[in-house]
Amino acid sequence: MINIKFPDGSVRQYESGVTALQIAESISPRLAADVIAAKVDDKVIEANRPITADATINLLKWDDEDGKHAFWHTSAHVMAEALQELYPGIQFGIGPAIENGFYYDVDPGDGVVIKESDFPAIEAKFMEIVGRKANLVREEVSKADAQKMFAERGENYKLELINDLQDGNITIYRQGGFFDLCKGPHLVNTGIIKAFKVTSVAGAYWRGDEKRKQLTRLYGISFPKKKMLDDYVTLMEEAKKRDHRKIGKELELFAFSDTVGKGLPLWLPKGTALRLRLEDFLKKIQKRFGYQQVMTPHIGNKVLYVTSGHYAKYGKDSFQPIHTPEEGEEYLLKPMNCPHHCEIYKFKPRSYKDLPFRCAEFGTVYRYEQSGELHGLTRVRSFTQDDAHIFCRPDQLLDEFLKVMDIISIIFNALDFKNFEAQISLRDPNNKSKYIGSDDVWEKAESAIVEACKLRGLPARVETGEAAFYGPKLDFMVKDAIGRRWQLGTIQVDYNLPERFGLEYVGEDNQKHRPVMIHRAPFGSMERFVAVLIEHTGGKFPLWLTPDQVAILPISERFNDYARKVAEQLEMEDVRVIVDDRNEKIGRKIRDNELKRIPYMVIVGEKEEQEGAVSVRRQGEGDKGTMSVSDFAKMINTEVDQMTKSFIK
RNA sequence: GCCGAUAUAGCUCAGCUGGUAGAGCGCAUCCUUGGUAAGGAUGAGGCCACGGGUUCAAGUCCCGUUAUUGGCUCCA
Numbered sequence A: 001m002i003n004i005k006f007p008d009g010s011v012r013q014y015e016s017g018v019t020a021l022q023i024a025e026s027i028s029p030r031l032a033a034d035v036i037a038a039k040v041d042d043k044v045i046e047a048n049r050p051i052t053a054d055a056t057i058n059l060l061k062w063d064d065e066d067g068k069h070a071f072w073h074t075s076a077h078v079m080a081e082a083l084q085e086l087y088p089g090i091q092f093g094i095g096p097a098i099e100n101g102f103y104y105d106v107d108p109g110d111g112v113v114i115k116e117s118d119f120p121a122i123e124a125k126f127m128e129i130v131g132r133k134a135n136l137v138r139e140e141v142s143k144a145d146a147q148k149m150f151a152e153r154g155e156n157y158k159l160e161l162i163n164d165l166q167d168g169n170i171t172i173y174r175q176g177g178f179f180d181l182c183k184g185p186h187l188v189n190t191g192i193i194k195a196f197k198v199t200s201v202a203g204a205y206w207r208g209d210e211k212r213k214q215l216t217r218l219y220g221i222s223f224p225k226k227k228m229l230d231d232y233v234t235l236m237e238e239a240k241k242r243d244h245r246k247i248g249k250e251l252e253l254f255a256f257s258d259t260v261g262k263g264l265p266l267w268l269p270k271g272t273a274l275r276l277r278l279e280d281f282l283k284k285i286q287k288r289f290g291y292q293q294v295m296t297p298h299i300g301n302k303v304l305y306v307t308s309g310h311y312a313k314y315g316k317d318s319f320q321p322i323h324t325p326e327e328g329e330e331y332l333l334k335p336m337n338c339p340h341h342c343e344i345y346k347f348k349p350r351s352y353k354d355l356p357f358r359c360a361e362f363g364t365v366y367r368y369e370q371s372g373e374l375h376g377l378t379r380v381r382s383f384t385q386d387d388a389h390i391f392c393r394p395d396q397l398l399d400e401f402l403k404v405m406d407i408i409s410i411i412f413n414a415l416d417f418k419n420f421e422a423q424i425s426l427r428d429p430n431n432k433s434k435y436i437g438s439d440d441v442w443e444k445a446e447s448a449i450v451e452a453c454k455l456r457g458l459p460a461r462v463e464t465g466e467a468a469f470y471g472p473k474l475d476f477m478v479k480d481a482i483g484r485r486w487q488l489g490t491i492q493v494d495y496n497l498p499e500r501f502g503l504e505y506v507g508e509d510n511q512k513h514r515p516v517m518i519h520r521a522p523f524g525s526m527e528r529f530v531a532v533l534i535e536h537t538g539g540k541f542p543l544w545l546t547p548d549q550v551a552i553l554p555i556s557e558r559f560n561d562y563a564r565k566v567a568e569q570l571e572m573e574d575v576r577v578i579v580d581d582r583n584e585k586i587g588r589k590i591r592d593n594e595l596k597r598i599p600y601m602v603i604v605g606e607k608e609e610q611e612g613a614v615s616v617r618r619q620g621e622g623d624k625g626t627m628s629v630s631d632f633a634k635m636i637n638t639e640v641d642q643m644t645k646s647f648i649k
Numbered sequence B: 001g002c003c004g005a006u007a008u009a010g011c012u013c014a015g016c017u018g019g020u021a022g023a024g025c026g027c028a029u030c031c032u033u034g035g036u037a038a039g040g041a042u043g044a045g046g047c048c049a050c051g052g053g054u055u056c057a058a059g060u061c062c063c064g065u066u067a068u069u070g071g072c073u074c075c076a
Helices: A020-027 A029-034 A065-086 A116-131 A143-152 A156-163 A226-241 A244-250 A269-288 A302-308 A310-317 A338-346 A394-414 A439-456 A496-500 A526-537 A557-572 A586-595 A606-611 A629-644
Strands: A002-005 A011-014 A037-040 A043-046 A055-060 A101-107 A136-141 A170-175 A178-181 A195-205 A214-223 A299-301 A330-333 A357-366 A382-392 A421-426 A460-464 A473-479 A485-494 A516-521 A550-554 A577-579 A600-604 A613-618 A622-628
Touching (some): A011 A020, A020 A029, A020 A037, A037 A065, A055 A065, A136 A143, A143 A156, A143 A170, A299 A302, A382 A526, A394 A473, A394 A485, A421 A439, A439 A473
Parallel strands (some): A002 A055, A550 A600
Antiparallel strands (some): A136 A170, A170 A178, A195 A214
């Protein structure tokens, strides 16, 4: 007999060799029907694998991440089986479960293209296969056997994968006539899968290497109930309505013009109003944190970027240098603000008493992003960083870093970005040639970031090999409407540029010392931040930020003059208003302004004019009753003050 | 940059197996002057992305280019 411990702490005894499924059955038949897999001592295994020693068990259902993972992983195998039946001679790459579903990378053979129009056939074949309700059978095989099995099927990609595996822990899973190299875990039977959809097809390089062959990647998602798929499809459609590109057009925030050039956003009046308000908000916070605003040109002598090292690394893939009538003179559209700020630092000799020197600029930069990468406002070729560079003494570094973290936290709180993720990006120790600077300097910079996160209790994922070439960084990532992750705020520690630009300060000891630099951008870029803000709010911006706070709707044209008078009065009180004086009925005006997501509407007619009042409506809520114009102005301003008092002033 | 998809009026889209363009919204003019989510009439808008080709005939079929788009790679 063995002891099985459950998550609630209770312990039961079972015969050795018992399976998770049997354990579930011993508790309740309903539980047994829901069990997808099991976590036994932190290892996820099939629900029908014998357990032969004392263990802690967690029965995994669809609601458990690991359960879903097994479900989708098996689904990937079923999709592969379907593809094998539909496309004889197809070769398989890898087919993992991902955050929302799974994919399989396949090579359908020369000249064979899998297109969107083929999805229905794949889906039908998939459902046919799960209808066979095949059991998944796990087999441990030797490396030689595995090689033989996949060589017979002509699976060159699988053979390459097997080559990299250790003999002795190679497993394959069979279902019906199909088998795949896989370490599991899986469902016990494919029949549990009740709904499936191919979500998209895309190219993907084998092993993520753009020099190798591009395979066809099929994305899919599956569920244990048909309704769940329907719900998922509805959810995706809802999310698409929050797409910033769509809302940006509807609310006239920004636009693109082929004539201006791709990836070059045009900020329309409403979008500009929103952006400027965000910039003012940050400026106020920065002032409080001792920053000084600076301005620098949009171009700079190429020498600046040769010095910084950017030219060597990105020069060929950037907008090319601007030539002047002078022989040999070259300027670059600035891809970064830091070299300019270094020159500001160098303007005069600095004393240790002057540090930290924090200089901030909403600096527009130009980067020639690959054409396939451009995406709405989130990935563009011209964008404005809310950039600042802090030049400080090494002993001030940690404290300065923490202060930047505090600014980011103020901003994310103010805008209600709760579900951000923090990522520490470190250098890849196996590929140091990608980076500039000595080991010693990198170690100091990396440990400062790790230490800062520890002090603030910020849980951060650590990624090696993701650092900027001049230094490690801490990034704040936020998801968009359909779950894509975008980097917003960033803080980077840099000992290298001060070295390259020969930055110095005179210390207490009257000797020359080298400052440390922090690059930081809490929004990241105004473009990307606004894009993510649009998707988070669905275009319903908070009252303090929104371009138009109030729409005044006269009942008929007879009250247009009164409406304009009210507008003037409100404007005197710093309320942002528009007057809808179109020749339309009131119901129509309400509907149109609701759709424009204007937070407040006030209706004015005969009654209001006589009383010097307005009839108030809140967007999405409806009628709020009548009040005097001055009370209404007060109400708006109080609401704004309530929202902003915690983070502005 | 690579693989797939898409491109028709200002916007959202229809246009079947080829026979010289349609709707709704928006816009303009007129009627209507209204009380909390779409009042009515009339009208103006299209080198069907661009360039080639096949055909008696191309929005429709084929090729190329450009832009957009879903991924991959990249992201100072």
